Amino acid sequence: xxxxxxxxxxxxxxxxxxxxxxxxxxxxxxxxxxxxxxxxxxxxxxxxxxxxxxxxxxxxxxxxxxxxxxxxxxxxxxxxxxxxxxxxxxxxxxxxxxxxxxxxxxxxxxxxxxxxxxxxxxxxxxxxxxxxxxxxxxxxxxxxxxxxxxxxxxxxxxxxxxxxxxxxxxxxxxxxxxxxxxxxxxxxxxxxxxxxxxxxxxxxxxxxxxxxxxxxxxxxxxxxxxxxxxxxxxxxxxxxxxxxxxxxxxxxxxxxxxxxxxxxxxxxxxxxxxxxxxxxxxxxxxxxxxxxxxxxxxxxxxxxxxxxxxxxxxxxxxxxxxxxxxxxxxxxxxxxxxxxxxxxxxxxxxxxxxxxxxxxxxxxxxxxxxxxxxxxxxxxxxxxxxxxxxxxxxxxxxxx
Ligand SMILES: *Cc1c(COP(=O)(O)O)cnc(C)c1O
Numbered sequence: 001x002x003x004x005x006x007x008x009x010x011x012x013x014x015x016x017x018x019x020x021x022x023x024x025x026x027x028x029x030x031x032x033x034x035x036x037x038x039x040x041x042x043x044x045x046x047x048x049x050x051x052x053x054x055x056x057x058x059x060x061x062x063x064x065x066x067x068x069x070x071x072x073x074x075x076x077x078x079x080x081x082x083x084x085x086x087x088x089x090x091x092x093x094x095x096x097x098x099x100x101x102x103x104x105x106x107x108x109x110x111x112x113x114x115x116x117x118x119x120x121x122x123x124x125x126x127x128x129x130x131x132x133x134x135x136x137x138x139x140x141x142x143x144x145x146x147x148x149x150x151x152x153x154x155x156x157x158x159x160x161x162x163x164x165x166x167x168x169x170x171x172x173x174x175x176x177x178x179x180x181x182x183x184x185x186x187x188x189x190x191x192x193x194x195x196x197x198x199x200x201x202x203x204x205x206x207x208x209x210x211x212x213x214x215x216x217x218x219x220x221x222x223x224x225x226x227x228x229x230x231x232x233x234x235x236x237x238x239x240x241x242x243x244x245x246x247x248x249x250x251x252x253x254x255x256x257x258x259x260x261x262x263x264x265x266x267x268x269x270x271x272x273x274x275x276x277x278x279x280x281x282x283x284x285x286x287x288x289x290x291x292x293x294x295x296x297x298x299x300x301x302x303x304x305x306x307x308x309x310x311x312x313x314x315x316x317x318x319x320x321x322x323x324x325x326x327x328x329x330x331x332x333x334x335x336x337x338x339x340x341x342x343x344x345x346x347x348x349x350x351x352x353x354x355x356x357x358x359x360x361x362x363x364x365x366x367x368x369x370x371x372x373x374x375x376x377x378x379x380x381x382x383x384x385x386x387x388x389x390x391x392x393x394x395x396x397x398x399x400x
Contacts, residue, residue, distance in 0.1 A: 004037060022359060029056025032378055032385050034364065044364045045375040045389050050197070050229050050342070053256040054301055055378035061259050061297050068293035076284060083292035090299045091267055094238040096251060099267040102276070103287025107228035107254035108143025110264035111191070113281060114250045115147045115165075117268055118189035118222040121275030128220060131188040134166070135221075137173040139199030139369070142191060142226055151191050154199065174205050183215045189222040189250075194240035197229040200369020201337055201344035204244070213246040222272055224250040228264070229342070232256030233302055233379055236312035236340030243339070256379075259301075261294035263287070307379045314381050315340035321390045322375070329397045334371075341379060344372040345393065353400045354393075363392040 008023050024036045032055050034042045047053070054061055068083075075081065088101035102113055115134065122131040136142070136151035143149065149157060150164035153173075158164060171182045173196055183190055190212060196202040216223040225248035230240035234256060237243055241251075249272045254264035265287075268275075285291070302308065315338075322336035322345050334346040347354065351367035358365050358373075368374045375389065 007037075022356075024359075031055040031057075032381050040362070042359070042362050042364050043385060043388055043392070045377045046364045046366050047376055047378045048260060049255065049366065050234055050376040051255045052260045053232060053234075053298060053307070053379045054259050055380050058259065058301075060301060061294060064293055064297035065261065065290070068290050071289075073290045074285065074288045076288075077282065077286065081287055081289055081292060083289050083296055084287035087265075087287070087292045087295050087299065088267075090296065091253070091265065095242055096239070096247070096267050096269075098270045099251075100270060100273040102266050102268075102281065103292065104264040104266075104283045105262045105285050105291070106143070106264045107226075107252065108145045108148040108264075109283065109286075110228060110252035110254050110266050111142045111148040111151070111224075111226060112145055113266045114191065114224045114226075114252050114268075115151070115189065116281055117250060117266065117272065117275045118224060119275075120280060121222060121272045122188045125274050126220065131186060131220075132167060133187050134168045135183050135187050135190045136168055136170055137192055137196070138170050139173055139196055139202060140170075140191075140193060140226075141196070141198035142193075143228075173199075173202060174208055176205075176208060176211050179208075179212050179215055183212070183219055183221055185219050187219060187221045189224055190216055191224040191226055193226045193228075194230050194244060195235060195339055195342060197342060197374070198368050200346075200372045201342065201374060202369075203337060203339060209241070209244045210246050213248075216249075222250060223248045224252065226252050228252055228254045229376075232298070233308050233311050234340055234342050234376070236308060236315055238302070238308060240339070257298065258291055258294040259298045261291050263291040263295050302379075305380065311340045311379045314377075314379075314383070314386065315343065317383055318343050318375060318377075318381075318386050321386060325390055325394055325397075329394070332397055338375075341375075341377055341381065343375045344368065345375070347371045347373065354396055357396040357400045358392055361392045361396055363389055363396070365393075 027037045034044045092099040123129045138153040140153040147165045153170045171178045231253045251267045326333040351373045355365045
């Protein structure tokens with residue numbers, strides 16, 4: 001396994017070539033650090049794409065997973081799963097009173113469930129069966145399966161797959177007038193990220209999501225918040241919508257939910273939840289004892305370690321450091337933006353060369369929205385690690 005070149009060659013023979021991958025493979029981790037198969041250390045500001053909220057190789061998570069695996073990994077949803085019920089209770093108690101949960105295995109599946117539920121609610125339950133149109137936003141990202149892809153507002157992801165799910169109407173994100181005009185009595189549902197992450201870390205203007213909520217209420221439209229990336233504390237509150245003082249009708253979650261163990265979920269209000277009756281939707285693996293044990297451990301750890309507060313503090317420190325770096329490195333940089341530990345450094349051009357250079361220097365980052373370098377470290381990240389990341393970024397900026 002230590003010969004990366006032969007691993008890459010084998011991968012190119014037996015894997016589909018749908019990913020653009022760096023020519024390294026990781027062999028172990030600890031907190032915000034990773035070591036590759038050749039023993040090189042990296043500081044990880046990607047956390048597996050905003051997934052590993054406790055960092056790598058967390059001892060408590062490892063124990064919770066191991067203990068559950070020794071008892072029961074999977075039973076299907078033919079029977080009740082106790083962990084699933086406890087997890088639903090915990091997610092509802094985080095700030096979605098009266099909510100009901102459905103569990104699946106990824107972000108895109110959570111959005112599929114959200115879209116199907118919204119459709120079924122309008123078509124069979126709300127008395128508005130003609131309402132089929134989904135309103136989504138330019139620059140959004142909701143996943144790669146056909147339904148989620150259809151509402152993803154980036155043409156490059158949708159091209160070449162033939163007819164997708166629809167009708168879908170895309171509106172400019174953050175434009176109040178466009179929302180007032182575009183969300184109508186024909187609209188089934190609006191799907192929106194509280195902070196657009198993959199599209200380049202775009203924050204909504206103050207009051208914007210409240211206005212979207214108001215128009216949805218007025219028109220009887222189901223409001224879906226895609227919190228797959230922003231949820232589970234990433235922006236400093238458990239749900240990003242808490243800061244906006246607005247409640248959606250459906251929330252989708254995934255990335256951070258299991259701390260790296262694949263699990264997705266939707267929560268729906270009691271009213272909208274009526275759209276699903278027995279037989280209308282399902283997932284074989286969804287909410288299995290193993291994945292929900294991991295997610296329950298994450299729930300407990302967030303409180304025990306005070307991770308929401310730590311995320312707000314570390315996020316402010318990171319945002320500050322990035323802003324100062326951006327000022328020092330003008331005109332290569334245009335600024336920094338984000339919320340909590342979802343932060344971006346905005347460049348004057350393609351972010352990929354900087355990401356590659358930083359990796360050579362031992363810092364892992366990812367590029368989003370073309371010209372933005374994204375930093376989404378574990379919620380446990382320390383100030384010294386942030387300082388180290390800024391120092392390497394600065395050096396890499398000097399070189400590209
Ligand atoms: C990552 C992401 C998804 C897709 O999640 P997968 O688990 O990759 O299917 C959907 N929505 C948002 C906002 C995301 O960031």
